[in-house]
Amino acid sequence: MRMLHFGKSIAKTVREQISRHMPGRSMSLFTKSVVALILIGLLPLVIMSMIIYNASLGSLQTVMLSNMYRTTLTIGRNIESLLSEMEEDTKYLYSARSTDYGYIYQLLENDSVSSDKKATEISDMLRNILYMNQYIDHVFLVLPDGEVCSAMHAPERIINESLMLEWHKENYQEDSREMQVHPVHIVDYYMGTRSSDFTVSRNIMNTSTIENASSEILGTLYIDISEEYLDSIINETRLEEGSQIYIVDKSLRQFAYNPYPADDDYDESRLLYYVDDMDSRYQYINADGDYFIYSEVPGTDWLIVERISSYHLRDSYQAIRNMTLLIIGISTAVLVVIYYFYSKKSSQPIRNLADAMESIEQGNLTTRVDIQSNDEIGYLAQGLNSMTENLQSHIRKVYIAEIRQRDAEIEALKTQIQPHYLYNTLDVIRMMAVTHDDRETAEMIDGLSGQLKYLMGSARDMVTLRDEIESVRNYFKIIRIRYENRFSLEINVEDDMMDLRVPQLILQPVVENAVKHGLKEKEGEGVVAIQAQMSGEGLEITVMDNGAGMTKERLEYVRNLLESHETENHPRSKRASIGIKNVYDRIRLIFGDRYHIEISSFEGIGTIVKYRLPVIKADSAGGEKSAEETERNAQGGKNV
Incomplete structure (x- = not known):
């Protein structure tokens, strides 16, 4: 509302300036x-x-x-x-x-x-x-x-x-x-x-x-x-x-x-x-x-x-x-x-401008002036349209930012509930499965427990690449059993890269999308491969799958979604891209526009997602805790 009032004020100021220079319309x-x-x-x-x-x-x-x-x-x-x-x-x-x-x-x-x-x-x-x-x-x-x-x-x-x-x-x-x-x-x-x-x-x-x-x-x-x-x-x-x-x-x-x-x-x-x-x-x-x-x-x-x-x-x-x-x-x-x-x-465009400014002054920011000319009146019309559009965009961004902030505060309150009770319960269920010789159930629960521990054990912005890959491995423990070993995970990362720092939870949404929307829709065996290498002065991580791939229209939609500055509700059929969108936004928010995600896909062949990240070594992580310290803190009070 404050931004809307600000837009009205600008329109009113413009009208006052014109009126001041055109006092007393004695002659048209x-x-x-x-x-x-x-x-x-x-x-x-x-x-x-x-x-x-x-x-x-x-x-x-x-x-x-x-x-x-x-x-x-x-x-x-x-x-x-x-x-x-x-x-x-x-x-x-x-x-x-x-x-x-x-x-x-x-x-x-x-x-x-x-x-x-x-x-x-x-x-x-x-x-x-x-x-x-x-x-x-x-x-x-x-x-x-x-x-x-x-x-x-x-x-x-x-x-x-x-x-x-x-x-x-x-x-x-x-x-x-x-x-x-x-x-x-x-x-x-x-x-x-x-x-x-x-x-x-x-x-x-x-x-x-x-x-x-x-x-x-x-x-x-x-x-x-x-x-x-x-x-x-x-x-x-x-x-x-x-x-x-x-x-x-x-x-x-x-x-x-x-x-x-x-x-x-x-x-x-x-x-x-x-x-x-x-x-x-x-x-x-x-x-x-x-x-x-x-x-x-x-x-x-x-x-x-x-x-x-x-x-x-x-x-x-x-x-x-x-x-x-x-x-x-x-x-x-x-x-x-x-x-x-x-x-x-020639006097008609000027009357149109005056009517449009009066409409904007009354709060109608959807008003646009259609004047097709390259003279000063046309430039004024373009400037008025651009100003109104920027006001609309700015108001929308502020409104969405307020909603996000309110949702974040609610989520912060939710995450204050300690997850140790859930860990202990899952551990008891896993031990019962082991006692009854149900190894697959025990392995799935162990994988789920590891994921929950990684997700909820401690709020961290940066983790080691080793911890991030280990979380994906835990996810694949469940996937292998769920799909009867049809899918496999391949990790090709040098040991000297494992201790590099990356944002938490950047691989999980992409791997999950590869399984749900790539491998599931393909007959036969499926593979998800994760590679990492140095490229120039940055770190390049690649997640590939040999799944169904995407059509050109679907790939264009996903790329446009990543580049857009707005995140709104999407139909269920398109929510699969929202996780990747969140990862894309987090990377650019943390490191700037130079670092991002690139997506390539070929229908019937598979999909390739490339992360371009800066190289952050363990000794340059400032006051961040090590992965071992974080894990020990997350296990505090676990014994029953």
Whole structure:
């Protein structure tokens, strides 16, 4: 009740702090938001829009020309990207290897290989280049002796070698060691086609020696690229109405690509006339009523030129002006509507928070606020929910602790009754069983007596491992006779570990669970084995059985039970895990979270329980009594 009152006090304090900072609700948050929209949002928006609009009338032309310049840059970068890829593709023959003859220079210098075989091997290398890019139509290599090796997507197509060699002679540059780019042309050297491609070429040098690499040409590689690539990048670009895109080879003073048919209304040669005036320091030139906006393709002599007439540019001004006014009007209307509903909705979470705090103040700690947002209101809601949940948990823990303390006091009163009468009675019964030659009954009573003596003889926190194992042995005396020697106990502990100190009664609950819920449910003989060993700086005790094991669901339940911080009433079917839970809690309470119990189980195979404990030797047990002293005290007054 004190904790509940404390929770109410916190909620009340929070409400008072909010009320103190929000005195006299003369104006709602929603009203303030709408006023703020008008004063801070819409009014400056309208004023700034008008100022910007008036100022931009004089610069619309510059803006549009700049936009078109960026269009040419975009097209140029796309072409540059393809050419960079082709730069690597043209170098492929330097690294390509024939399976049987090595690099291309080794293949060409091998006199034992026939010309047909060389042509076949080289064609295979060229075919690899052919499929490096979807826009590559043909690849061919012209050797110094005039022999041609080629690869194409349609292998049945026939090559007109005379036209191919003629085109090669027109474009061959013997002194060049770099990749060359050739304008769009009709590839009529492939018979049966009238398609247009642009071509990249490179002289392939003999890299067998450094001297040859700079002087000896093995052949010239040509890669024909479909003009569809240029069409695609131009069509993907939004052009101004009335504008046209050309690609011009500045060094050749000719069109590298002209996608438009001949137009009687415009003489395209006028554009070539002004090529020399297209300085890279500027973005456009105005000539004879036309604007030519241009940019260079890096690494080439190509220019991307966009042409637009002056009257088309003026028409675009008018359209942009009208569109600007329309956008300003629509934006203002939409902003008013959106902000109205947003303000109305944003005030709802605050009202929910206030209602929740009022409910908590009245003592309802199950109250939770569901606000799905990542802003400050969402953080406040999460904090309120977390505070309420922690209060509930803390109150529950204090309540359970009080119940446990009361139960412990009752149990302490019970244990004050001396057990000597029970010991004496069991001893008399055992002697009578011996007298009547009932050895099994005598042994069971002896085991039970030993267990009671260990459990009730003296209240101890720490005992020797020897005493703990001896208690398990006494328990197994009864188990062996009860189950007709079906079960056996194996102890594998070194003598030098027997005097180590461990908490009392940590093995008994686990061994009892192994018998009741492992070995009993299994047919045939059962074994419980106890091992102990040093592991790092700790003591590791293992209790294993070859019983029925646990299902994955049951094992998960037991592990979750051990990790939980609460111990509540459980159904009878699940109380078998409570003893292990108590042992787990005692170990962590005595030694800390570093030490604990680990459980592994395999259905139909068995269960393994591992204790991880600190090493406490007999001489480090402080003022604890030895096992012999404790036993002598427990036997005091036994004689009848």
